[in-house]
Every structure is written in structure tokens, then in C-alpha cells.
Amino acid sequence: MAAIELIDVGAGLMVVVGTVLVVSARLALPAAALGTHWRDAPPRWRAMAAAFIVEPLYVVVAKRYEDEGTAAEKRKFYEGAAAVLWLGWVTSTAVGILVGGHVPKAFALDAMMPLSLIGLLLPMLRDRRSVVAAAVGMVAACVLAAAPNGSGVVLASVLGVVGASVWRDRR
């Protein structure tokens, strides 16, 4: 969205690419986290799999990577989750473009985003450190909401991880 807005006002290549990198910097954390699980995966598979990394997919597969099972089984799970998410993403976007303009504002469909995030977040809060990570991330993101180009999300995510790590070290 940031890229489209910049192209619309005639911004140059480097400005658009730089902005996209800043906005996408938040994906570095899930990508790095998955990278630790993919050390033995075939290079071509890693190259393909990296294209699908987004937070919701990471949330879905992160728990599977903590469970028992072979690396091949976990890669299959990732492939299935990525395919479902990608198809759902494209289909939902198409439906949104075609139908979104006709849905009355009273339906407040934009509220589905935070509701989905609440639904995704709660099952992850399995221990106190996970709660600390989420709480620090959430509070920091509220404080940093006005940061340019969504950089507040990146910083808040890092603060959440650091907060949970510090909490662990003190116990």
C-alpha cells in the first residue's frame, strides 16, 4: 500500500524500494526464525518457501516446528499452510476489490483485522514469557503508532522479543 501511494505521487525507484524495505523489515524476524529450522532444507525449497513468509503463516507453522516430527513432515506442513494462505489471500483480495465498495460502512468490516489478530494471538500465550512478549509488543506499538512507514511495528516486535528474553533471564 505504501508503495502504491508513493508511485501515485510520482516518487522515484529508490524511494519506493527503500520504503518497501522499511515496511517489510518486520518480516525479517519471522524469516530469521524460520531460517533456524530450515538449515537442512534443499536450497531450492528455501528459495521458494521464503517468498511466502508473512506473520500469519509464521504463527500457524511456528507451533508445528516446536512439535515432534521429521523435518520433511514439517516442510510439508509449511507448504500446505503457505498454499492455503496464498490462495485465501488472493481470493479475499479479489472479493474485497469486487464487493468491498458495496458493503455498507455500518458493517465495520475493518474491525475484522484486530479481531483476527486477537484470535491468532490468544492461543500463542502459553506461558508468562509469551504474554510478556505480546504485551510489550502491543504497548510499544501503540506508543510508536505514529512512526513513519510502519517502522513502529518493527521496533515494537523487537522490543517484545527483548522484553520476553529479559524476563526469562531474571527468573
Next chain:
Amino acid sequence: MSALIIVCAAALACYALRFGCVLALAYWSVPPSLEQAVRFVAPASIGALLGTTVATQLPAIGTAEALARLGAFCIAGVVGARTRNAVTAIAVGMPTLWALTWIS
């Protein structure tokens, strides 16, 4: 420069960022403490996204609607915590929001 080239370059940069991180962690060993911290990436990222969404959505609407949304989020949170199911949280949250908005 055509918009298509800019969009392709932006997409390539976004992909390179992700693949670069995957490759970096595949070839470089990281300290065990950092590897353990990976477990907190998911709750921290989703918490940050939720915080940003709420902080940008609520100030843009009226007080009554903002309170209705907060109420719906809380109820959806309680339901989501009990059922541990995202779809149920949305299924309860949206009608609750509509009801609270209608009441307010």
C-alpha cells in the same frame, strides 16, 4: 520510469530481505539465547500488529464507536481465550460490535 518496473523492484527487494534472513540463519550459527528468543517472535509480532491496528483505527472514529469496538474486542478476547479458536473470536466479536454500535 514505468510503475511496473518500480513495483517489480519493490517486490524483489521485499523477497531479498526475507530470503537473505533465511540464508543468513542457515549458514551462520547464532548463540543459544538468541535461538531461544525466536520462540517469542510470533506473539511479539502479532501483539505489535494488533497494537498498531487499534492505535490507528480508534482515534479515526467517534468516541461511542471506539468504545463499542473496545467492548467487542474484549468480549472476543475472552471467547478466544476460552475456545482458543480465531474463527470463533471473529464470529462472536463482529455481532457483538454491531450490537454495541447499535445500542450506543
